[in-house]
Amino acid sequence: VGQIPQDVFVIADAKRGDIGNSSSKYAKAILNMDRVTAITVSPYMGFDSVNPFLHFSNKWTFVLALTSNNGADDFQLQRLSSGKYLFEEVIIKSLKWAEVSPGILGFVVGATHPEHMELVRKHAPNTYILCPGVGTQGGDLQAVIKHFAPRVLINIGRHLLYTENQEDPFKAAQKKAAIIQTEMAKWF
């Protein structure tokens, strides 16, 4: 981590979430690292599992709302008796918890769910979205930009990382990144 340039935003994609006592310790261990600016947090255990991460000023906590993987259907897209999806309840409650906290709240919403992005923005019109799922998972880059820009961080991992079968892996990654950047520039 020490070798990462100062102007790179480092997100610890740790997906932590534990009882309050353990979450505080994870928060300290990870968010106190000098170059780490953000963490991802899993909300299943509720308030006291998320809250400790929100106590670090100028650090970001991205709560998993609607993730990019297929399994998102299993629980996140369950309808509650209120008519809302579980992921909406996660967004609504987390926003309330963050009102009085020094940390900065964001949400993880996958690019693979264009049909739910409007709903995300209804509840969280100004919140930053960390958006995986463009690239290997085949997410919808245009929908991401339409609904979430400019408050969105699009992270592309495996699509760029796994180029080891190419003749020049570094060049191959550069080329892929350039294609995505050109694509993005169209919609900004």
Added chain:
Amino acid sequence: VGQIPQDVFVIADAKRGDIGNSSSKYAKAILNMDRVTAITVSPYMGFDSVNPFLHFSNKWTFVLALTSNNGADDFQLQRLSSGKYLFEEVIIKSLKWAEVSPGILGFVVGATHPEHMELVRKHAPNTYILCPGVGTQGGDLQAVIKHFAPRVLINIGRHLLYTENQEDPFKAAQKKAAIIQTEMAKWF
């Protein structure tokens, strides 16, 4: 971990849960450790986040169902449109996923929820329960034994670990453990 006696059941209370690709790597990193027999897993991300842990024969995956902390109310006890609680849906789906897997499935159900234990056993009559919340969190040991014994692992952490203010911390922990054992023996 290497110094733990061979007959001690080691649970990595890691509460992992990530997209399939990352979950497989967590599963390998943790469950391939020689003395680790079990792991705890957070179900928010659904099937492909839980499934990789279930692919290790003779290793146990305890899925978070109804945790012992206050935050359990926020999402786990949300009612779904089906009338079920979210934690019931987690139990039902996880049991289905484990049907074809070589690993052994269990659930985390906190001792702080005596009113829901019957419901847990309705869905999972034979599944092992990992039960935190006795001790510092004030859970109901009698209810735990009534509903879950003999297929239950009661883990008591902070209540025994944090005796550093006592004159002889080791003796103080021994004494506390003996009291709980006597209490448990009454109901077996």
